[in-house]
Structures are given as structure tokens and as C-alpha cells.
Amino acid sequence: MDYVIEMLNITKDFPGIRANDDVTLQVKKGEIHALLGENGAGKSTLMSILFGLYKPNKGQIKVNGKEVNIDNPHVANDLGIGMVHQHFKLVENFTVTENIILGDEPKKSFGRVDIEKARKRVKETSEKYGLSVDPDSKIEDISVGMQQRVEISKMLYRDAEILIFDEPTAVLTPQEIDDLMNIMRTFAKEGKSIILITHKLKEIKAVADTCTVLRRGKMIGSVNVADVTEKDLAEMMVGREVFFQVDKPERKQGKKIVEIKKLNVKDNRGLMAVNNLSLDIHAGEILGLAGIDGNGQTELIEALSGLRKIDSGSIALNDEDISNRSIRKITEAGVGHIPQDRHKYGLVLDFRLDENLVLQTYYKEPNSVRGILKHDEITKKAQQIIDEFDVRSGQGAMTVARSMSGGNQQKAIIGREIDRSPDFLIAAQPTRGLDVGAIEYIHSRLVAEREKERAILMISLELDEILNISDRIAVIYEGEIVGILDPKKTDEKEIGLMMSGSKRVGVANE
Amino acid sequence: MSKIKKLLLDETKYKITVPIIAILLSFLIGTIVMLLTGINPLGAFKALARTMTGINFDKLFTDKMFNARYVGEFLTTALPITLTGLSVAFAFRTGLFNIGAEGQLLVGAMAATVTSIMLDLPAIIHLPIVILSAALAGALWGFVPGILKAKYNVHEVVVTIMMNYTALHMTNYLLKKLPGSSLIKTVKSNPSGTLQSDFIASITNNSRLHWGIIVVGLSILVFWYIIEKTSFGFELRSVGFNPDASKYAGMKVTRNVMFSMMIAGAFAGLAGAMLSIGTFDYGRILVGFENYGFDGIAVALLGGNVAIGVLLSGLLFGGLKSAQPLMQANGVPLEIAKIISSLIVLFVAMKYGFEMWLRTYAKKQEEEGK
Ligand SMILES: Nc1ncnc2c1ncn2[C@@H]1O[C@H](COP(=O)(O)OP(=O)(O)OP(=O)(O)O)[C@@H](O)[C@H]1O
Ligand SMILES: [Mg+2]
Numbered sequence: 071m072d073y074v075i076e077m078l079n080i081t082k083d084f085p086g087i088r089a090n091d092d093v094t095l096q097v098k099k100g101e102i103h104a105l106l107g108e109n110g111a112g113k114s115t116l117m118s119i120l121f122g123l124y125k126p127n128k129g130q131i132k133v134n135g136k137e138v139n140i141d142n143p144h145v146a147n148d149l150g151i152g153m154v155h156q157h158f159k160l161v162e163n164f165t166v167t168e169n170i171i172l173g174d175e176p177k178k179s180f181g182r183v184d185i186e187k188a189r190k191r192v193k194e195t196s197e198k199y200g201l202s203v204d205p206d207s208k209i210e211d212i213s214v215g216m217q218q219r220v221e222i223s224k225m226l227y228r229d230a231e232i233l234i235f236d237e238p239t240a241v242l243t244p245q246e247i248d249d250l251m252n253i254m255r256t257f258a259k260e261g262k263s264i265i266l267i268t269h270k271l272k273e274i275k276a277v278a279d280t281c282t283v284l285r286r287g288k289m290i291g292s293v294n295v296a297d298v299t300e301k302d303l304a305e306m307m308v309g310r311e312v313f314f315q316v317d318k319p320e321r322k323q324g325k326k327i328v329e330i331k332k333l334n335v336k337d338n339r340g341l342m343a344v345n346n347l348s349l350d351i352h353a354g355e356i357l358g359l360a361g362i363d364g365n366g367q368t369e370l371i372e373a374l375s376g377l378r379k380i381d382s383g384s385i386a387l388n389d390e391d392i393s394n395r396s397i398r399k400i401t402e403a404g405v406g407h408i409p410q411d412r413h414k415y416g417l418v419l420d421f422r423l424d425e426n427l428v429l430q431t432y433y434k435e436p437n438s439v440r441g442i443l444k445h446d447e448i449t450k451k452a453q454q455i456i457d458e459f460d461v462r463s464g465q466g467a468m469t470v471a472r473s474m475s476g477g478n479q480q481k482a483i484i485g486r487e488i489d490r491s492p493d494f495l496i497a498a499q500p501t502r503g504l505d506v507g508a509i510e511y512i513h514s515r516l517v518a519e520r521e522k523e524r525a526i527l528m529i530s531l532e533l534d535e536i537l538n539i540s541d542r543i544a545v546i547y548e549g550e551i552v553g554i555l556d557p558k559k560t561d562e563k564e565i566g567l568m569m570s571g572s573k574r575v576g577v578a579n580e
Numbered sequence: 581m582s583k584i585k586k587l588l589l590d591e592t593k594y595k596i597t598v599p600i601i602a603i604l605l606s607f608l609i610g611t612i613v614m615l616l617t618g619i620n621p622l623g624a625f626k627a628l629a630r631t632m633t634g635i636n637f638d639k640l641f642t643d644k645m646f647n648a649r650y651v652g653e654f655l656t657t658a659l660p661i662t663l664t665g666l667s668v669a670f671a672f673r674t675g676l677f678n679i680g681a682e683g684q685l686l687v688g689a690m691a692a693t694v695t696s697i698m699l700d701l702p703a704i705i706h707l708p709i710v711i712l713s714a715a716l717a718g719a720l721w722g723f724v725p726g727i728l729k730a731k732y733n734v735h736e737v738v739v740t741i742m743m744n745y746t747a748l749h750m751t752n753y754l755l756k757k758l759p760g761s762s763l764i765k766t767v768k769s770n771p772s773g774t775l776q777s778d779f780i781a782s783i784t785n786n787s788r789l790h791w792g793i794i795v796v797g798l799s800i801l802v803f804w805y806i807i808e809k810t811s812f813g814f815e816l817r818s819v820g821f822n823p824d825a826s827k828y829a830g831m832k833v834t835r836n837v838m839f840s841m842m843i844a845g846a847f848a849g850l851a852g853a854m855l856s857i858g859t860f861d862y863g864r865i866l867v868g869f870e871n872y873g874f875d876g877i878a879v880a881l882l883g884g885n886v887a888i889g890v891l892l893s894g895l896l897f898g899g900l901k902s903a904q905p906l907m908q909a910n911g912v913p914l915e916i917a918k919i920i921s922s923l924i925v926l927f928v929a930m931k932y933g934f935e936m937w938l939r940t941y942a943k944k945q946e947e948e949g950k
Contacts, residue, residue: 085592377828398830407828415828420821425814429829433811441810 080129086464089115091287102264104274107284108505109477110462121153122146152225153234167205215246240503243363271300308507316513324353327525333383335369343369345549353523358540366549375407376400406492416483424452424467459485498529547571589942602927610920623910631903652787658898663851664876667844669885674840675820680740681848682873683747684718688849689856690751691717693863696773703772710773718849719842726841730834755863766863775858790858804887
């Protein structure tokens with residue numbers, strides 16, 4: 071057989087959990103091989119083994135038919151294996167070129183780094199594959215999508231022939247996803263082999279040739295993508311039927327919970343990112359906010375949750391002005407926030423899961439009494455959220471958040487915020503990185519909050535999701551609301567036009 | 581043997597195994613250095629053992645076998661560096677690097693001397709006032725970098741280094757101004773306002789050990805309690821790990837930074853009292869730093885910034901420090917003790933290297949096992 075990669079009967083144990091249990095993965099040359107599985111199924115672990123980050127307890131790895139021992143990422147590099155991790159590994163205040171050559175610097179005399187030579191090569195590969203990375207920008211100044219291309223360039227710079235992508239599309243906008251798919255196809259045509267981890271079945275159908283499915287560490291099977299439907303894949307992975315549509319009873323708009331009036335907010339560079347924005351959110355509704363990334367969504371959310379000062383205008387919650395109040399006051403007034411960036415804001419990665427689950431309530435009874443932590447109560451609360459939201463990890467409430475799988479970290483944050491059942495819940499890309507089963511559950515919980523007369527603002531880059539669960543859709547463009555739509559009377563095309571600023575509905579033109 | 585192996589391979593225990601390996605390795609290298617330079621290493625070990633236990637291994641089973649004074653002196657040395665260790669560790673748990681323990685110690689020492697000399701009260705009120713004033717002075721010295729960091733984001737390392745020099749010159753100046761001070765020291769402190777104890781001296785064969793041992797014991801408990809048991813400690817740890825998430829969760833990050841520096845300062849201030857009204861009974865005018873602050877950094881580093889760790893590593897560094905005269909008497913240059921202390925710091929600082937090494941070792945064991 072002409073497999074480039076064979077991982078045979080791999081088993082890997084972590085404290086309290088068997089992350090991979092006798093898993094076999096075989097990748098052919100020039101194919102795009104998808105790896106599918108629930109959150110915590112062991113996908114990232116399997117790939118980390120292939121990349122030399124973990125050593126399996128059992129099993130064998132063959133590259134081009136030869137058995138190899140991949141001790142560390144250097145060995146993987148030498149074998150032509152490259153990886154783009156679920157959470158990028160870039161040095162923020164280094165330039166693109168510096169990041170790409172890090173650990174493999176071209177040298178001139180006296181061991182000096184030949185940055186010019188490196189720059190040239192980075193530029194060449196970028197042009198060849200249409201990556202359009204600027205070799206001289208600093209990482210902290212470029213978008214997430216661009217950072218990902220830097221990670222891709224890093225693999226290409228090291229002449230990788232086997233490219234591993236761990237959930238590359240979770241952080242991308244729909245347009246960027248299309249571009250990435252095309253880039254991957256080009257690679258495959260050139261004979262490079264790709265392993266793609268993604269939770270989005272659509273993407274698997276679009277680019278992958280083969281798909282291997284994992285469930286709770288075990289391999290369920292490997293299928294030819296052309297022979298199966300998205301529904302088949304979902305069932306293979308979850309082990310039951312999955313409903314992509316949520317049941318959402320009709321209901322009348324309740325009273326006004328949130329009133330945003332003439333809001334202006336500046337971004338980090340001091341430019342106006344939210345422009346004179348007015349918006350009401352009512353009890354018992356999910357308001358979906360659609361927009362192309364970078365049109366003021368982030369600044370709006372941060373202003374609503376108190377993370378960012380507002381420039382002018384007002385935000386009222388239950389008829390009480392909460393603009394520019396402290397974050398604690400806003401939280402206590404009844405605002406919950408599922409943040410976009412889970413590692414920056416959502417979690418203290420070095421805290422245990424139970425500590426993370428009381429991050430806003432640790433000081434309140436019963437978690438604390440007169441300033442003294444009640445560990446038993448905290449663990450009890452944590453356990454309840456863990457059970458309800460099916461947060462999977464090695465050591466339950468005692469697991470250090472850093473060691474949890476990406477999707478389970480996300481489930482923990484969502485669980486924490488929904489469990490507090492705030493009057494106003496801001497959900498920024500809540501289902502990013504979740505498997506279809508988990509998405510189904512989270513959607514149903516959001517709908518349940520709506521039944522409890524809560525107001526929910528959901529920001530998503532995915533129009534499917536917006537159309538699927540919103541009661542109303544607000545479209546944001548350059549920091550302004552350019553239209554409010556009824557999801558039953560609109561479609562992706564109309565929203566798309568509005569997102570790009572070519573159409574306005576129901577709001578006055580300037 | 582296999583039990584030790586198991587312990588070595590347990591990743592969750594690296595916090596304990598790595599410092600122990602660092603210590604053992606340092607002693608091993610120290611021994612090799614002595615052997616290479618023709619010094620009998622036994623002399624060094626005997627000196628250290630005698631310092632820390634009071635037992636003279638050359639005179640076992642004679643009436644000269646045990647001398648409690650050594651233990652007393654050893655503890656006396658360990659007290660201030662354990663407290664500066666707590667100081668550095670406390671700040672570190674909030675993500676701050678307190679290089680200023682030295683200066684905080686100096687103002688604490690001065691405050692204790694001043695209140696001890698100037699006030700005349702019954703011991704039961706006097707002593708607590710003296711100790712409290714040392715803690716407060718240290719806290720004040722920590723407040724300055726704390727507030728500068730909190731309000732203007734000035735880096736605490738820069739400010740605390742400057743504050744160290746300010747403290748040195750200011751305390752020297754003020755101590756000299758006290759009535760009756762000479763060029764090198766102040767007058768004796770009031771007996772009601774010192775930690776010195778005839779009782780402890782009597783049971784430790786006239787060592788300089790003093791009631792400060794109780795202050796240190798309580799400080800360790802307070803450190804542990806605040807950090808692990810209170811919601812305030814929860815916030816401090818959270819801010820130390822991830823200031824952004826702490827802000828998101830509604831914690832007042834800047835306020836916590838300030839409090840943390842003040843509490844760290846208070847611990848160092850108490851360390852000052854250990855010296856000025858404990859080891860000595862007068863205020864000393866210093867020609868330069870005595871590096872208790874830097875010792876504190878080493879103690880905190882080896883102790884992993886947790887209360888019990890700081891206690892144990894404070895004892896070890898205290899032992900190495902106070903064993904130096906005995907080593908010299910045994911024909912071992914006192915630099916040997918310094919070499920070993922420095923190696924410990926070096927190896928602990930290299931803990932990631934050790935962890936990697938342990939992991940590789942673990943893998944090998946596994947492969948051989950199957
Ligand atoms: N370094 C680690 N230490 C301890 N446990 C770990 C570690 N890495 C992963 N695990 C555990 O192994 C299991 C599999 O994790 P992995 O990250 O491979 O999942 P995944 O399939 O990538 O999930 P997701 O879709 O959520 O990213 C999880 O239960 C996780 O808690
Ligand atoms: Mg993963």
C-alpha cells in the first residue's frame with residue numbers, strides 16, 4: 071500500500087482518561103484526510119503524537135512505509151510533517167519572518183541570522199500559493215486569519231509534505247474559509263498530504279477524500295467521503311441521530327430588556343468602531359448579530375460587557391443606565407458574556423475547572439462566606455455544570471483547564487454563563503469549536519433561556535447559525551446597524567449583501 | 581527502588597521532585613569540587629549537620645555531643661530570609677516580581693528600632709506596636725511600587741530597585757538622627773520592645789534566637805490562609821495567572837496589584853524586625869545591602885511560591901548560610917557553602933530542563949517495560 075502516514079493501534083493515556091484507545095489512521099499520498107470526532111474524542115492528542123509532542127503508550131507509526139520513532143517536533147520536521155495547532159504558537163512581538171524561521175534560522179558567517187535570505191523565501195512561498203503574508207508585519211498587528219497563514223508558511227518553509235491542520239476554520243470568517251479550502255486543494259494537487267480536523271461537516275464534504283471518525287478515544291471507522299452524507303458522518307461520530315434544526319416555539323416579543331442608544335465606541339487604535347448604534351433587545355428573544363468580522367462586533371460586545379469604555383451614548387438594562395459601570399456591577403446587574411477569545415478572557419488556564427466555573431461568583435454565598443472560600447460548595451456547583459453540559463476531562467472538577475480539549479473548554483465557559491441565567495446574555499460565537507452534538511445541545515439551552523424571558527444577543531460569523539436560531543437578525547456594517555431582518559423572510563443572499571454594505575433595510579439612510 | 585522510580589516518573593509530583601533533585605545535584609557537584617581541590621567533603625557535611633541539628637558527629641556519645649546553640653543560631657539566620665521569601669512568593673502569586681524586599685526590610689527594621697527606642701510601654705502593648713510598625717513600614721514601601729504599577733503601569737522591578745537605594749540611605753540617615761546614635765549603631769532598644777528572650781537563650785545555650793520564631797510561624801500560616809482559603813487569595817492567584825480573564829470576571833486587577841505589593845512589603849518589613857529587635861538589640865547603620873532580599877528570591881524560587889515550600893527552603897538556605905563559620909573551622913572554605921546555594925538556585929531555575937529530562941527518562945522506562 072502507498073500510505074504516507076500510518077498510525078497503527080495507537081493508545082495514549084492521560085491522568086484519569088484514555089485519550090486514544092487502539093486508534094489506527096492511514097493517510098494516502100496526495101489526499102485530504104479528515105479527522106472527525108466529538109469534543110475530547112482525542113483528535114488533537116492523536117495529531118500531537120504524530121507531531122512528536124506526546125509519546126504514545128502503545129502503537130506504531132510508519133512514514134512512507136518505514137517505522138519511525140517521533141520523539142520530538144524536530145524529528146517530525148525532518149520527516150516532512152508540519153502542524154498548525156488549534157491554538158497558534160506564535161511570538162506576538164516578532165515579525166512574520168522571525169516567527170517563520172524560529173528554530174531553523176538561516177545563518178551567515180559568525181552564526182549571524184541571514185534575515186534577508188529568509189525574507190525572500192517567505193515572500194516567494196507566499197506568492198506561489200497566494201497566501202499574501204507580509205514578511206515584515208508584527209504578529210500582534212495582523213488578523214487571526216493572517217496569523218494562520220503565517221503558521222502555514224512556517225510548514226512550507228520547512229518543506230513539509232504532510233500538513234496537519236487542527237481546527238483551522240474555527241477562527242476564520244466564511245470568506246477566509248473558502249480561501250483556505252482552495253489553498254488546501256492546491257497543496258493536495260502538488261502531492262502534499264493533508265490531515266484536517268474540523269467539526270464542520272460541510273467542509274469535510276467540500277474538500278476531504280477520506281474521513282476517519284473517533285468517538286471517546288476509539289476509532290469508529292474510516293469512510294470514503296463521496297459515499298456518505300453529512301447526516302451519516304454526524305451519526306457515526308455521535309452514535310445517535312443528530313437534529314440540525316432546533317425546536318423553537320413561536321413567541322411574542324416581551325418587554326425591552328436592553329436599550330442601546332446612539333452608542334459610539336473606539337477601537338484600540340482610537341478610531342471609531344461603533345458608530346451611533348442604537349438597538350433594543352427584548353425579553354424572550356434571540357437577536358442574531360450578523361456581520362463580516364471587524365465591523366465593530368468586538369468593540370460592541372466589549373462595551374456592553376464593560377471591558378471597553380464607551381465614547382458616548384448609553385446602554386440601559388431593565389431601564390437602568392449601565393454605561394461605563396464597573397464590570398462587576400454590570401455582571402451583578404444581570405449581564406452574562408460568553409467571550410470570543412476563550413483563552414484570553416474566558417478561562418484562567420492554570421486554574422482548575424471548578425475554580426474556572428465560579429470565576430464571577432467565587433465571592434458570593436454559598437461559594438464564599440465572609441470572604442472565606444467554601445471549597446465543598448464550589449466543587450458541588452462545578453459538578454452540576456459539568457454534568458449538565460457534559461464537560462469531559464480527565465479528572466473532572468479537579469482538571470487543570472489547560473489540559474482540557476478545546477471544545478470542552480468552550481463548553482465549560484458556556485455552562486458557567488448559562489447556569490447563571492443572566493437577564494441579558496451576550497454569546498459571541500458560542501459554538502465555535504464544538505461538535506455537532508454539543509452545538510445541538512447549546513442551541514437548545516439558548517432557546518430554553520429565551521423561554522425564561524431572557525434577552526440574548528448572539529454574534530456569529532456563520533449565517534447558518536444566525537438564520538437557524540435567531541428571532542430577529544441585526545446586520546452590522548462599519549459599526550452601524552444597516553438593517554433588522556426577520557429570519558423567516560430573508561436568506562443568506564440578502565444578509566450577505568447587507569453585510570458588505572450594499573443594501574440597507576428598514577433603517578434610515580444617512 | 582521501584583518506589584523511588586515511580587515517584588520520579590509521576591508528572592503531578594514534579595513540583596516536589598524537581599527541587600529535591602536540584603538540591604541533591606548541587607550537593608553532589610559541591611562534593612566533586614571539594615574532592616578535586618583536595619578538601620575533605622566530610623568536613624562540610626559535618627559542619628552543615630552540626631549547624632542544623634546541634635549534633636557533633638566527631639564527638640558522638642560524649643557530653644560534647646549536642647549543643648543547642650547551633651540550632652538556635654541556625655534558626656536565627658533562617659527567620660529573616662524565610663520572611664523575605666514569603667514576601668517575594670506572595671507578590672509572585674499575583675504575577676509581580678518583588679525585588680524590593682531588601683528595601684522593605686530596611687524600613688521595617690528602622691520602624692521597629694524607632695518605636696522600640698522612642699516608646700516606653702508595658703511589653704504586652706509595646707511589642708505588638710513595634711512589630712506592627714515594622715509590618716506597616718514595609719507595607720508602605722510596597723505600596724509605592726504597587727500604586728505606580730496599578731495606576732500608571734510602571735514596572736515594579738524598576739521602582740522597587742530604586743526604592744531599595746532610597747531605603748538604605750533614608751534609614752541610615754534617620755537612624756543616625758536618633759538620640760544617642762553613633763556612626764555605626766543606635767542606642768539599645770527598650771527591653772519591653774524587643775523580641776529577645778532570656779528563656780529561649782537559656783534553652784539554646786545562649787544563642788541569639790528570639791520570639792521572632794513565633795512571628796515567622798504565624799506569617800506562614802497567614803500566607804497559606806490568604807492564598808488558599810480566602811476569596812481575596814482566589815483573586816490574587818487569578819490575576820497572577822491571567823489578568824485579562826480576571827478583569828473579564830469583574831475582579832479589580834489594579835487594586836489587587838496594589839494590595840499584593842503591600843502585603844508582600846509587610847512580610848519583608850517583619851523580616852526587618854527579626855534583625856533590628858531580634859538578632860540584634862539596636863539599629864544598625866549599614867554601609868551597603870546585606871542581600872536578604874535576594875536570598876528571599878532564592879527561597880521563594882526553591883519553595884515553589886507556596887507557604888510550606890518557603891518554610892522548608894528558608895530552613896535549608898538558613899542552614900547553608902549559618903554553617904559557613906563551622907565549615908571554615910573544619911578546613912572547608914566558606915565559598916563552598918555559597919557555591920552549593922548558588923547551584924541550587926541555578927538548578928531550580930532550570931526546572932523546565934529537569935522536567936524534560938524526567939519525561940525522557942519516563943519514556944525510556946516505559947519502553948523497556950513493555
Ligand atoms: N496534556 C494533557 N493532560 C491531560 N489530559 C489531556 C491532555 N491533553 C488532552 N487531554 C485529555 O484527553 C482527551 C482528548 O483531548 P483532545 O484534545 O485530543 O480532544 P479533541 O478530540 O481534540 O477535542 P476538541 O474537539 O474539543 O478539540 C480530553 O479528555 C482531554 O481532557
Ligand atoms: Mg482538539
